[in-house]
Amino acid sequence: MTERRPRSTLEVTGVSAWYGEARVLSDVSLQIGQGEVVTLVGRNGAGKTTLLRSIMGLHKQVQGSVTFEGVELVKRSADSRARLGIGWVPDDRGIYATLSVAENLTLPPVVHDDGWALDRIYEFFPALYERRDFPGTKLSGGEQQMLAMARVLRMGARLLLLDEPSEGLAPVIVQSIGEIIREIKAHGVAVLLVEQNVKFASTVADRHYLLAQGRVVEHLDNEEFQTRESELLTYLGM
Numbered sequence: 001m002t003e004r005r006p007r008s009t010l011e012v013t014g015v016s017a018w019y020g021e022a023r024v025l026s027d028v029s030l031q032i033g034q035g036e037v038v039t040l041v042g043r044n045g046a047g048k049t050t051l052l053r054s055i056m057g058l059h060k061q062v063q064g065s066v067t068f069e070g071v072e073l074v075k076r077s078a079d080s081r082a083r084l085g086i087g088w089v090p091d092d093r094g095i096y097a098t099l100s101v102a103e104n105l106t107l108p109p110v111v112h113d114d115g116w117a118l119d120r121i122y123e124f125f126p127a128l129y130e131r132r133d134f135p136g137t138k139l140s141g142g143e144q145q146m147l148a149m150a151r152v153l154r155m156g157a158r159l160l161l162l163d164e165p166s167e168g169l170a171p172v173i174v175q176s177i178g179e180i181i182r183e184i185k186a187h188g189v190a191v192l193l194v195e196q197n198v199k200f201a202s203t204v205a206d207r208h209y210l211l212a213q214g215r216v217v218e219h220l221d222n223e224e225f226q227t228r229e230s231e232l233l234t235y236l237g238m
């Protein structure tokens, strides 16, 4: 594909990863520009979560280079990467069940000047404002997903790593998560999204990397992705 992209925020170059002796990522390279939404698509076990964890510094058996805004990350801890502006939103969303929405938002430290103020968060996520005193357990799956995204924006993330945000959510809620991702993008925040829901991926992303058996096998802009959707679904066994 011909590429004209904003300046790179994240550059992953030649990354391989192992669990013990088992190699699960092989020579993966990808880039994300400022304010871009990029997906990692692939069947179960392709290595998507391991790649996100490797970018965040949560997986240690990694070789290759990962830079964020020009800073090499590979030898840095996960908390150091968070301080640089990378926000991790895990697939289980990681909400503290016994804390209120407001407490979930304000407990983690603001680690970067770009952190969104609480009133800006509430303006952006009115559903969280309405439920600010509710405990985490009382939130729906969609609200938990919003809270997990809001929390890292408040901390100061300029790159969000989202692991299957649409998982387990009703279609109408998936649609509103998609709208939020598009608005986050409009604020210049980059998003790397692991998705198995190809239809959803095509409504939010600028580009897509297809991962199979730990390798990038295709790199497509959204137009090509939509045109070849059924072929890709078959190829990926999805």
Ligand SMILES: Nc1ncnc2c1ncn2[C@@H]1O[C@H](COP(=O)(O)OP(=O)(O)OP(=O)(O)O)[C@@H](O)[C@H]1O
Binding pocket: 019, 022, 024, 042, 043, 044, 045, 046, 047, 048, 049, 050, 051
């Ligand atoms: N803790 C672990 N120990 C050993 N092998 C693991 C571990 N976690 C994942 N794997 C293996 O690594 C490979 C990649 O897994 P990963 O979870 O990254 O894939 P994925 O594409 O995110 O799949 P899924 O959508 O099922 O989470 C798989 O073969 C998986 O079995």
